[in-house]
Structures are given as structure tokens and as C-alpha cells.
Amino acid sequence: xxxxxxxxxxxxTYNFAYLDEQTKRMIxxxxxxxxxxxxxxxxxAAREMPMPYGWGTGGVQVTAxxxxxxxxxxxxxxxxxxxxxxxxxxxFFEKTAGVATTTATTEATVIQTRHRIPETxxxxxxxxxxxxxxxxxxxxxxxxETETRQMHALEEYGLMHVKLYEDIARHGHIATTYAYPVxxxxxxxxxxxxxxxxxxxxxxxxPALQLFxxxxxxxxxxxxxxxxxxxxxFEDHPFEVQRFAQPCALCAARGVYLDEVILDDRGGRMFVxxxxxxxxxxxxxxxxxxxxxxxxxxxxxxxxxGEDATRVSDDASSDLSASAxxxxxxxxxxxxxxxxxxxxxxxxxxx
Amino acid sequence: xxxxxxxxxxxxxxxxxxxxxxxxxxxxVYPGEVLAVVGESGSGKSTLLGLLSTELExxxxxxxxxxxxxxxxxxxxxxxxxxxxLMRTDWGFxxxxxxxxxxxAVSAGGNVGERLMAVGRRHYGDIRTEALDWLGRVEIAADxxxxxxxxxxxxxxxxxxxxxxxxxxxxxxFMDEPTGGLDVSVQARLLDLVRSLVSEMGLAxxxxxHDLAVARLLSHRMVVMRxxxxxETGLTDQVLDDPREPYTQLLVSSVLAA
Numbered sequence: 001x002x003x004x005x006x007x008x009x010x011x012x013t014y015n016f017a018y019l020d021e022q023t024k025r026m027i028x029x030x031x032x033x034x035x036x037x038x039x040x041x042x043x044x045a046a047r048e049m050p051m052p053y054g055w056g057t058g059g060v061q062v063t064a065x066x067x068x069x070x071x072x073x074x075x076x077x078x079x080x081x082x083x084x085x086x087x088x089x090x091x092f093f094e095k096t097a098g099v100a101t102t103t104a105t106t107e108a109t110v111i112q113t114r115h116r117i118p119e120t121x122x123x124x125x126x127x128x129x130x131x132x133x134x135x136x137x138x139x140x141x142x143x144x145e146t147e148t149r150q151m152h153a154l155e156e157y158g159l160m161h162v163k164l165y166e167d168i169a170r171h172g173h174i175a176t177t178y179a180y181p182v183x184x185x186x187x188x189x190x191x192x193x194x195x196x197x198x199x200x201x202x203x204x205x206x207p208a209l210q211l212f213x214x215x216x217x218x219x220x221x222x223x224x225x226x227x228x229x230x231x232x233x234f235e236d237h238p239f240e241v242q243r244f245a246q247p248c249a250l251c252a253a254r255g256v257y258l259d260e261v262i263l264d265d266r267g268g269r270m271f272v273x274x275x276x277x278x279x280x281x282x283x284x285x286x287x288x289x290x291x292x293x294x295x296x297x298x299x300x301x302x303x304x305x306g307e308d309a310t311r312v313s314d315d316a317s318s319d320l321s322a323s324a325x326x327x328x329x330x331x332x333x334x335x336x337x338x339x340x341x342x343x344x345x346x347x348x349x350x351x
Numbered sequence: 352x353x354x355x356x357x358x359x360x361x362x363x364x365x366x367x368x369x370x371x372x373x374x375x376x377x378x379x380v381y382p383g384e385v386l387a388v389v390g391e392s393g394s395g396k397s398t399l400l401g402l403l404s405t406e407l408e409x410x411x412x413x414x415x416x417x418x419x420x421x422x423x424x425x426x427x428x429x430x431x432x433x434x435x436x437l438m439r440t441d442w443g444f445x446x447x448x449x450x451x452x453x454x455x456a457v458s459a460g461g462n463v464g465e466r467l468m469a470v471g472r473r474h475y476g477d478i479r480t481e482a483l484d485w486l487g488r489v490e491i492a493a494d495x496x497x498x499x500x501x502x503x504x505x506x507x508x509x510x511x512x513x514x515x516x517x518x519x520x521x522x523x524x525f526m527d528e529p530t531g532g533l534d535v536s537v538q539a540r541l542l543d544l545v546r547s548l549v550s551e552m553g554l555a556x557x558x559x560x561h562d563l564a565v566a567r568l569l570s571h572r573m574v575v576m577r578x579x580x581x582x583e584t585g586l587t588d589q590v591l592d593d594p595r596e597p598y599t600q601l602l603v604s605s606v607l608a609a
Binding site: 150153155156161165166168169170233235236237 | 431439466469474479
């Protein structure tokens with residue numbers, strides 16, 4: 001229990017992690033079922049949360065149900081720890097659960113994410129919780145929920161390939177760049193939430209438990225650790241991830257997902273890691289991209305808190321601020337468009 | 352005919368509450384045969400088609416179908432997965448309104464290719480080649496392959512629907528007023544096309560129509576329905592030229608001469 005006193009007013013108390021225990025039990029049952037049937041969308045009685053739909057109400061409920069007092073929570077939004085959604089949800093659990101939070105992927109035990117998988121490989125003692133706007137991969141092909149459930153039950157997934165066919169017919173290649181459908185454990189076709197397809201291979205055989213929560217749609221689904229996750233494709237148009245021509249402008253990383261950041265109105269731009277923690281760790285380790293600030297301007301140690309996984313206090317936001325990281329202010333979530341993928345990057349899938 | 356029937360309906364009936372949809376229908380369809388079901392509006396034609404194609408659950412009787420392996424199966428005993436597989440491989444269903452049978456937001460090529468992908472085909476180039484071939488066979492220009500059916504005329508949509516259904520080379524096709532709402536010249540070309548495809552592929556067809564001219568042109572045999580019952584069956588020419596039942600006589604004499 002955490003309490004806050006408002007100048008003589010009665011203290012506001014929350015149950016651990018906001019939700020009452022019965023609700024958490026209900027959600028845990030749904031999670032267990034989801035783990036037992038990988039990729040299957042389990043309906044659950046999603047609650048109203050103190051945030052609007054589309055801001056991660058599903059992910060927050062899943063996180064609340066799996067969080068324990070000893071957990072260390074990390075929240076990312078489009079890969080960044082310092083955007084509104086991530087800061088707000090981290091603050092929410094600090095206040096209602098009093099758990100330790102972190103921005104370092106390696107220190108976290110529970111990571112709630114909106115639209116990215118961290119670049120640092122996950123471990124078997126970590127849980128990745130996705131915020132899902134639309135859990136039904138067949139939604140835009142077949143609007144009737146009664147029909148799509150039937151299709152899942154009978155494994156009728158020809159329609160999913162019709163969508164990919166349409167992509168190739170219109171664009172010459174599979175132009176779906178985010179929310180790219182996957183087949184889980186050789187059975188259910190699943191929407192991996194609007195992560196860029198760059199992240200799809202990370203879901204395959206991942207040691208961490210992956211949970212997906214859709215609050216508005218009231219569905220939970222899961223990928224148990226070390227499960228086969230295959231991105232759908234055609235024999236003559238195999239699945240490919242986005243590739244970037246240049247490395248990160250700040251940390252010189254290659255083979256990571258980059259955000260395009262517009263610098264001015266004369267066409268100036270830079271490509272930087274969308275995973276801010278990964279980028280900062282690399283810079284702290286001495287990696288320098290071509291637009292990296294001089295050494296003196298960098299935040300000194302890698303962990304802004306100086307010790308492992310302490311709570312983020314209010315003033316901690318200052319060392320997360322954009323200027324300290326050499327990133328132009330307001331460029332947090334980035335344009336999300338990979339080089340060579342044209343329009344239709346991650347941002348187009350805003351929930 | 353020495354062959355065994357493809358589809359057998361016995362004492363088939365459907366009630367909508369106290370109202371009768373159709374009642375006590377028995378019929379057989381042989382491979383390669385076109386059977387027309389005629390009758391006025393409300394006579395139970397569409398109900399019968401729904402029952403035969405398992406879209407409706409019968410209140411009485413049963414429908415049996417001979418699978419490709421030669422075994423005759425009661426369709427009610429097939430599992431949902433088996434039944435749906437049958438519907439998208441061995442059967443076709445051409446609907447009166449093409450919007451019900453097509454995906455209007457998907458290109459013509461995607462519409463034709465859907466069934467192929469549904470049965471596991473995963474080679475884009477092959478699927479496209481086959482779609483092009485079928486568009487050619489139903490006289491849709493190859494450069495329309497990436498257009499969606501919303502930009503097609505009524506006749507083109509209906510031809511596309513036929514291509515979409517025939518691409519998996521089904522053995523039995525259900526047609527519900529396929530020429531309804533088309534003007535006569537378009538209708539004539541469509542009928543011509545259906546007739547040549549049917550004979551070329553050896554399709555069995557059950558066609559529901561209120562248009563006796565369509566029935567005469569396409570079908571070998573004919574079933575006349577009234578108030579949910581089959582009142583007369585026979586060879587098409589025989590029924591149309593020498594109708595036995597008073598109602599059939601009325602129906603035949605009601606046809607407008609051009």
C-alpha cells in the first residue's frame with residue numbers, strides 16, 4: 001500500500017498495482033490460458049483504467065496482474081523511455097505499486113512496451129508486455145468477429161495471404177512494415193501489435209515470456225518462452241526486415257531499428273536508434289556516431305541513478321531529457337520510418 | 352446414366368417457425384449435370400439451395416455428397432472444418448449479388464487467388480499466373496487484374512465471381528439467379544460463358560432461377576417448386592414443352608415472348 005497525504009485530507013490509498021485482487025486473479029487466469037494456447041486471443045473482462053483507451057490500458061492491466069513487489073519495471077514507447085506514455089505509465093506503477101523502475105533493459109524484470117522490442121536480447125527471467133490496439137489480425141479483411149473466430153478455430157488463414165498478395169500486386173513487394181502477421185507455434189496467426197517488422201525475428205525462440213494486452217478489445221494473448229514464431233510470406237517473396245543504409249548518428253550502431261529525426265526545415269535529418277537505452281549504453285561505452293555531441297556534453301555514467309535499479313525520482317527526468325542525450329528536443333518518438341521503406345512506418349499504426 | 356449420383360437429397364425440409372420454407376424434397380444430381388430449380392418468388396428455391404449447400408440447417412431429411420475418394424457422406428456428419436474445406440475446394444457458390452460473393456476491397460487477382468491461397472498455395476508468381484489465366488477465360492482484360500471489383504460493371508463482377516469459384520476446379524457449383532439484374536445482352540454472354548465452362552470442365556451445377564429461358568438454355572433437368580414442394584421434375588425440354596402440372600403450365604405460358 002502506498003499512501004499520499006494531501007494537507008490534512010484523508011490519505012489516498014491504492015491496492016498494490018491499482019487493480020483489486022479479484023480482478024488481478026481474473027487477468028492471471030486469462031494469461032495462463034493464453035500461455036497454454038500460444039497466439040490464441042483469450043477474452044477477459046478488461047476494466048476501466050485511469051487513462052484513455054489507446055494509451056495502453058490493456059498492457060497496464062497485464063503488467064498490474066504480473067507485477068510483484070520485487071519486480072523492476074521498465075516502460076518504453078516506440079523504444080524510448082522518456083516519451084509521455086512511458087513516463088506516465090512508469091509513474092503510475094511507482095505510485096500505485098511502489099515498485100522499482102529502471103530505463104536499463106538488462107535491469108528490468110518486467111518491460112511494458114508500446115510498438116518496439118528492445119535491441120538488447122531478453123532473458124528467461126524477464127517478461128515483455130505489449131500494448132495492443134487491435135488484436136485481430138484478420139480485422140481489416142473480415143470485419144465480422146463471429147467469422148474471424150470461426151476462421152481461427154478452423155485454421156483458415158488463406159485470407160491473410162490475400163492481404164500480402166495485395167501488397168505485392170500494388171507495390172511490387174510486401175509493403176506491410178508494422179503489425180506484420182505471424183504464425184505462432186505452427187497454429188494461430190497473430191498480430192504482434194504495431195511493432196516494426198524489423199522486430200518480428202526477435203519474437204522467435206525468445207527466452208522471455210511475451211504477453212499481449214488489448215484493453216479496449218478485451219483480449220489477452222501470449223507467446224511462451226522459446227516458441228516458434230514465423231512471419232507469413234510467399235515462397236517467391238520471402239519475409240525481409242527493414243534495412244538501413246547508415247548507422248545510428250549518435251552511437252554508430254548498425255543492425256538496429258532507427259528513427260528518422262527531422263532537424264530543420266531545410267531537409268536536415270538524422271537517423272538515431274529508436275531504443276534510447278541501447279543508444280545511451282553504447283555512447284557511454286565510448287561508441288560515437290558522426291553527429292554525436294562532444295564527450296563533455298554526455299551524461300556521465302550509464303545509469304543515471306548511479307546504483308542498480310533504484311526508483312526513478314522526480315528529478316531523474318532531468319538526466320533523461322532530450323538535450324542531455326544529444327537528441328533534439330521534441331524528437332522523442334521519431335518519425336519511425338526506416339530508410340528505403342518509404343511512407344508507412346510505425347507511426348502510421350498509431351493506436 | 353451409369354454413373355453414381357454426386358449429391359442426393361432425401362425428404363429434405365426446412366421450417367421457419369410455423370412457416371414452411373420447403374418440404375419433403377428429394378433429388379439427385381449426377382456429375383456433369385446441370386439441374387435447374389424454378390418457381391415463383393417465395394416458392395422455396397433459395398431455401399432449398401441453402402439446405403443443399405449446408406448454409407442452412409435442415410429441419411428434416413438429409414443431404415449426402417460423394418467425396419473425391421468415392422465415398423458417399425451425409426453432410427450433417429461432416430465436421431465444420433471438413434465442410435468448409437469442401438465448400439472452398441470441391442464446391443462453388445455463385446451468388447445473385449456479386450458483392451456477397453466477392454471481396455469488394457480486394458483486387459480481381461486477389462479475389463481469384465484467395466481460394467488457391469486458402470488451400471495452401473504460397474507462390475505469388477504461380478498464383479498470379481493462374482489468376483490471369485482465369486480472368487482470360489471469363490473475358491476480363493489482363494490489365495484489370497489489380498483493379499478492385501468496385502470499378503467493374505455488373506456483368507464483369509458476375510464473371511469475376513465465376514472465375515473465383517472455378518479456380519480450384521470444383522465438381523459442383525451452386526448458382527443463385529446468376530443473371531438477375533443484368534441486361535439481356537450481358538446476360539446472353541454470361542450464359543454462353545457458363546455453358547461453355549460447364550461442358551469444358553464437366554461441372555455439375557444446381558442453378559436456381561425464376562427465368563425459364565435461362566433454365567432452358569443451361570439445364571439438362573429441371574425441378575419445379577411451388578409452396579415449398581417439388582411439384583414436377585423432368586428433362587428441361589420435356590417440362591417446358593409439355594408441362595404436366597397446371598401450375599407449370601401457367602408458369603410456362605406466362606413467359607413473355609420477345
